[in-house]
Amino acid sequence: MHSIVCVKEIPDPETPASAFAIDPVAKRAIPAKDKPPVISPFDEQAVEAALRLKDAKGGKVTVISMGAPTAEKILKHSLAMGADEAVLLNDPAFEGSDSFSTAYVLAQAIKKIGQFDFVFCGRQAGDFDMGQVGSGVAELLGIPSVTLAKKIEAQDGKARVDRAFPDGYEVVEVSMPALITVSNELGEPRYAPLKGIMAAAKKKVPVWNATEINAEASKVGSAGRHTSMLKLFIPVRESKCEIIAGENEEEAANKLALKLREVKLI
Amino acid sequence: MADNKGVMIVGECVDCAPVAVTYELLGVGRRLADSLGEQLSGVLLADKVGNAAKDVIAFGADKVYVIESPLLKDYVTDSYVGAIEKLCHEVKPNILLMGQTPMGRDLAPRLAFRLGTGVTLDCLDLKIDPQTKLMVQTKPVYGGSALAEIVCEKTRPQMATVRPKTMEPLARNDSRKGDIISFDPKLDASKIRAKFVERVKEKVEGVKLEDANVIICGGRGMGGPDNFTPLKELAKLLGGALGASRPPCDNGWVPATLQIGLTGKIVSPTLYIAVAVSGASQHLSGCSGAKNIVAINKDAEANIFKVARYGVVGDYKKVLPPFTNKVKELLKG
Numbered sequence: 001m002h003s004i005v006c007v008k009e010i011p012d013p014e015t016p017a018s019a020f021a022i023d024p025v026a027k028r029a030i031p032a033k034d035k036p037p038v039i040s041p042f043d044e045q046a047v048e049a050a051l052r053l054k055d056a057k058g059g060k061v062t063v064i065s066m067g068a069p070t071a072e073k074i075l076k077h078s079l080a081m082g083a084d085e086a087v088l089l090n091d092p093a094f095e096g097s098d099s100f101s102t103a104y105v106l107a108q109a110i111k112k113i114g115q116f117d118f119v120f121c122g123r124q125a126g127d128f129d130m131g132q133v134g135s136g137v138a139e140l141l142g143i144p145s146v147t148l149a150k151k152i153e154a155q156d157g158k159a160r161v162d163r164a165f166p167d168g169y170e171v172v173e174v175s176m177p178a179l180i181t182v183s184n185e186l187g188e189p190r191y192a193p194l195k196g197i198m199a200a201a202k203k204k205v206p207v208w209n210a211t212e213i214n215a216e217a218s219k220v221g222s223a224g225r226h227t228s229m230l231k232l233f234i235p236v237r238e239s240k241c242e243i244i245a246g247e248n249e250e251e252a253a254n255k256l257a258l259k260l261r262e263v264k265l266i
Numbered sequence: 267m268a269d270n271k272g273v274m275i276v277g278e279c280v281d282c283a284p285v286a287v288t289y290e291l292l293g294v295g296r297r298l299a300d301s302l303g304e305q306l307s308g309v310l311l312a313d314k315v316g317n318a319a320k321d322v323i324a325f326g327a328d329k330v331y332v333i334e335s336p337l338l339k340d341y342v343t344d345s346y347v348g349a350i351e352k353l354c355h356e357v358k359p360n361i362l363l364m365g366q367t368p369m370g371r372d373l374a375p376r377l378a379f380r381l382g383t384g385v386t387l388d389c390l391d392l393k394i395d396p397q398t399k400l401m402v403q404t405k406p407v408y409g410g411s412a413l414a415e416i417v418c419e420k421t422r423p424q425m426a427t428v429r430p431k432t433m434e435p436l437a438r439n440d441s442r443k444g445d446i447i448s449f450d451p452k453l454d455a456s457k458i459r460a461k462f463v464e465r466v467k468e469k470v471e472g473v474k475l476e477d478a479n480v481i482i483c484g485g486r487g488m489g490g491p492d493n494f495t496p497l498k499e500l501a502k503l504l505g506g507a508l509g510a511s512r513p514p515c516d517n518g519w520v521p522a523t524l525q526i527g528l529t530g531k532i533v534s535p536t537l538y539i540a541v542a543v544s545g546a547s548q549h550l551s552g553c554s555g556a557k558n559i560v561a562i563n564k565d566a567e568a569n570i571f572k573v574a575r576y577g578v579v580g581d582y583k584k585v586l587p588p589f590t591n592k593v594k595e596l597l598k599g
């Protein structure tokens with residue numbers, strides 16, 4: 001069983017609102033000073049999904065990321081969790097990608113890797129929340145896709161996938177190879193054990209550029225975009241909170257109940 | 267590209283009746299079509315569409331394409347993408363919209379790549395730029411901390427999914443006239459690589475979150491599963507529903523279906539009481555439609571107070587019991 005997982009490096013999505021800032025010209029977030037970038041949380045869960053399959057069926061897990069050289073860190077993190085190989089896709093030509101050019105580069109890299117049973121992606125990257133690169137990679141590879149997975153079982157060339165739904169879940173059966181996008185209902189990703197961290201530190205992460213994945217110049221980076229972002233801005237929220245205080249919690253609680261009654265909310 | 271014309275929306279039906287987001291899509295679709303001076307069409311796919319086609323016309327469409335096939339009984343990516351792809355090759359719409367629903371979020375990106383065009387998911391606003399005539403698509407990014415305006419300049423159709431409950435439907439008008447056209451996409455069963463097996467609905471006690479007028483939402487600060495019992499009681503007392511931020515769901519304190527936020531449910535109650543919730547942007551994405559947010563949090567600096575109308579700073583363990591008692595007393599009196 002060979003699974004390939006696509007992981008993206010993003011600004012820490014748990015940056016508190018007070019520290020969140022954007023660069024309206026470059027149209028992206030300015031990473032907060034004390035918050036190093038992280039692996040997109042759903043992608044970490046995609047790694048977890050692949051590792052669970054490996055635990056059950058054996059085989060290997062390859063992680064790939066298109067990004068800056070700093071993305072090596074999230075690839076090493078995935079290796080430390082238990083992935084076997086990692087590749088960084090980096091080329092100045094990849095800059096300015098949208099979902100389309102990103103999916104194209106990932107699909108080209110996967111073609112170069114060759115044989116696989118599954119490709120895993122996160123349901124959406126925790127920066128732009130686009131939620132489409134997974135389906136796009138599947139389309140470009142010509143394989144079926146199942147989105148929003150919370151459980152995956154593989155048997156006899158078929159996968160049985162539970163898809164998270166607002167009011168429960170749906171079960172689908174799909175032929176392999178298939179691309180699966182993972183949702184947080186899958187459960188917590190495992191911790192990287194110390195041994196894994198040490199082994200990962202020693203591993204070399206190869207870097208592939210556009211030529212090495214046979215990518216056409218017109219399809220990568222900003223040249224390959226299908227969409228453009230006109231504007232990025234922080235919406236203004238106008239809300240003034242009335243803090244209900246009291247001598248102690250009990251008094252504040254009583255006053256709150258009375259207030260809600262007064263404004264007819266209860 | 268120049269010959270791509272018209273706005274098309276993909277509706278969704280349950281038992282031959284369109285679901286709410288279909289009417290919302292028709293509402294925004296009509297607005298876009300009128301500002302372009304183009305037609306609005308609807309597409310309905312199912313094993314049986316029945317009277318839904320007439321509803322789609324009554325709510326604003328000039329034309330409805332009905333695609334009926336046993337292969338479309340349940341949503342399966344390959345069959346739905348295949349059917350709409352064929353229709354798009356024939357009709358060549360300028361704009362193609364669907365709902366940000368379990369179906370739309372799976373269908374839209376796959377279809378966009380199949381058609382070689384761009385798509386923006388989860389839009390809160392769509393408008394036509396008067397100069398360029400492009401559809402400007404506004405979507406939340408960075409967990410809802412920021413908004414982006416996106417356009418698709420060169421390829422057609424311009425595609426987007428629309429977040430439910432963000433667009434106004436038109437009033438029903440049964441005197442509206444429109445064509446109902448049956449379309450056969452000639453689906454090939456052997457090309458459908460996935461099979462729908464079953465849909466498992468988790469039972470909800472009492473009011474559904476999406477419909478609730480009052481929601482009591484517990485966060486990580488609740489500390490454990492048992493502490494949700496008093497929240498549930500308060501919800502019951504107020505005729506509302508219990509919700510949670512993501513950590514209580516991830517930790518298994520409450521069912522995952524209670525999650526409110528960007529990747530959970532999007533709710534818009536009149537009263538939303540957030541207890542021990544910090545107010546992360548991804549959480550606020552799900553509840554900022556609430557008319558009145560009340561926050562109980564021990565940290566006066568918590569972000570939730572920035573969006574709340576009323577707040578109490580304190581330990582919920584000390585605030586909640588007297589609050590519930592007082593509410594009981596007030597409701598009795």
Ligand SMILES: Cc1cc2nc3c(=O)[nH]c(=O)nc-3n(C[C@H](O)[C@H](O)[C@H](O)COP(=O)(O)OP(=O)(O)OC[C@H]3O[C@@H](n4cnc5c(N)ncnc54)[C@H](O)[C@@H]3O)c2cc1C
Pocket residue numbers: 013014041125126409484485486487488510511512513514525526527528529530531541542543544545546547548549552562563564565568580581582583
């Ligand atoms: C891509 C992505 C998608 C996400 N989607 C969602 C989503 O859909 N929904 C969602 O909720 N989150 C989502 N998250 C997670 C989100 O970023 C936050 O981590 C999460 O909302 C925090 O939940 P919380 O407020 O309950 O916990 P915390 O942030 O840990 O806050 C707990 C709060 O409880 C208070 N507290 C603690 N003890 C007490 C006490 N005794 N009395 C009173 N107050 C107390 C603390 O002061 C604190 O403010 C997502 C994250 C990412 C990256």
Ligand SMILES: Nc1ncnc2c1ncn2[C@@H]1O[C@H](COP(=O)(O)O)[C@@H](O)[C@H]1O
Pocket residue numbers: 006007008009040042043046064065066067099102106120121122123124125126128129130131132133134
């Ligand atoms: N630059 C990237 N490198 C690797 N994987 C990516 C990249 N961008 C997106 N992905 C994958 O595609 C998923 C969906 O991304 P998006 O469509 O951007 O929300 C992510 O969760 C990742 O699994």
